[in-house]
Amino acid sequence: MIAGGQDETHRTATRLRRELDAVEVHGDGAAVDGVLRRLHQRRHAQRRQRALVSVTAAVVALALVVGGFAARDRGTEVPPAAPVTEWTPRGNLVGDGELADRARAAWPEGGASRVVYAGTSPNRAASLVVVVLVAVDPGGGERVGFATSPLDVQGTPDPSRLVLRATAPVARGQRAVGFVSATALPGDEVPAGGGSIGFALAEPGARDVTLHTSVLDDQVATPSVEPGVTWALFQTGAGAWNTVALVGAVPVPVTAGVADPQVTVTTLTRTSDLLSVPDAGRTSLLASPEGLLGVVAPDGTVTTDLGAVPDLPVAVAITGTPGTLTTLDDTTVVFTPKGRTKPSPGNRITLADPDHPEVLINVGVVTEVEPVVRVRRSATPDTATTVLRVDGL
Known part of the structure; x- marks a missing residue:
């Protein structure tokens, strides 16, 4: 703004001098400069007056717009998602009855399941046919199964051979279903450089869905060639333990592959100073999609002091340099x-277990390196919106 004002003043003075070039001016230079200065002051006052009028009009318009939105907000609520068993079938292969039968055969536990999607990945470097089946389990809850062809790296997946890639219960009101499979299944070809494959299907009517993983510092939206469907090929380390499907801005947990460490959405309960999760029965990791929260004991109690966990395998993500952790406070550790x-x-x-290179979970980000390496934790029980129990490590 200052530079702009100076430029305009200069242009005005130059134009005035040019226009007066043919006029004989009687008086000394100081008098001419005084006249120019008063002209500039008058133009500046006029500009301020016009700007004030514009700002006032904009404020009034904004108040009207905000008021209109507020009025509509008070009278409009986002409708609840339809049960997944009622979703409209989609996909270019959804009419293939024989494909549907093979998918059901790959997931016999689904019983009289229903196809809500059948299609082929657009990624030739990691191509597969995906059939999404939904069913009601004996307890009345909904469940989803993902039957897929073996992964093909030439862009020619074989739909005659289907395997169960992932399966999970569906929460009431869930706006998307999806999986990230980090461990190859029999028949899978390995993409160049390895990696995890992912898929997500949003509720009917939702156009934008993407898979987002916290193990990438910078990530573009995952590919989508049809509304409400996305496919992904991630680097090694991505999985259901660090990835969500985003429907617009709404995060939805995804399902781990059947050969992966299993990931279960759970609830964290605080009683006095004690944190616990239900139905533990074994030692597990506790995480959110953003990072590591702690360790679950077989009795369900949770240790969030990462420095107190013996032999916790952690390393610098970019170099693989291993190290140990010491806790400073609830949000900071020393590496x-x-x-x-x-x-x-x-x-x-990151958590980096050499026995499970397919699993990476963020611990935090380095903020200082002198005199010690301080790390701001990526997630804590107070900040986690989704809590995941990771078993099988």
């Missing part, structure tokens, strides 16, 4: 690398 090389500010520290 001590095993070696002389320290990470840089902005580097991520």
Whole structure:
């Protein structure tokens, strides 16, 4: 704004001098400069008056618009999602009855399941046919099964061979279903560089859906060639433990592959200073899609002090340098690398179990490296909106 005002003043003075070039002016230079200065002051006052009028009009218009939205907001609520068993079937292969029969055969536990999607991935480097089946389980809850062809890296998946890729219960009102499969199944070809494959299907009527994983620092929207459907090929480490489907801005947990460590959405309960989750029965990791929360004991109690967990395998994500953690407070830990090389500010520290390279879960981001490496945790029980129990590690 200042530079713009100076430029306009300069142009005005230049134009005035040019237009007066042929006029004989009697008086000294100071008098001419005084006249120009008064002209500039008058133009500045006029501009301020016009700007004030414009701002006033904009404020009035904004008040009307906001008032209109507020009025509509008070009278309009987002309708609840339809049960997944009532979703309209979609996909270019949805009319293939023989394909549907093979999908049901791959998921016999689904019983009289219904097809809500059947189609082919647009990614030739990681191509597969996906059939999404939905069913009602004996308890009355809804369940989804994803029957797929083996992964093909030439763009020619074989729909005559289907396997069960993933299955999970569906929560009431869930606006999307999807999976991220990190472990290859029999018959899968391996994409160049390895990686995890993902798919998500949003409720009918939703156009925008993408898969988002916290193990990527920068991520573009995952591919979509039809409304409400997306496909992904992620780097190794992405899975249901760190990925959600985004329907617009609404995050929805996804399902792990049948050969992956299993991921279950759970609830975290605080009693006095004790945190716990139900139905544990075994040692598990506790995470949110953003990062590691703690460790669950077989009795369901949760330890969120990461520095107190013995032999927790953590490393710098970009270099693989291992290290150990010491807790400073609820949101900060110190990372001590095993070696002389320290990470840089902005580097991520992740859970990195050498026995399970397919699983990466963020611990946090390096904020300082001197005198010690301080790490701001990516997730805490107070910030997690979705809590996941990860079993099988």
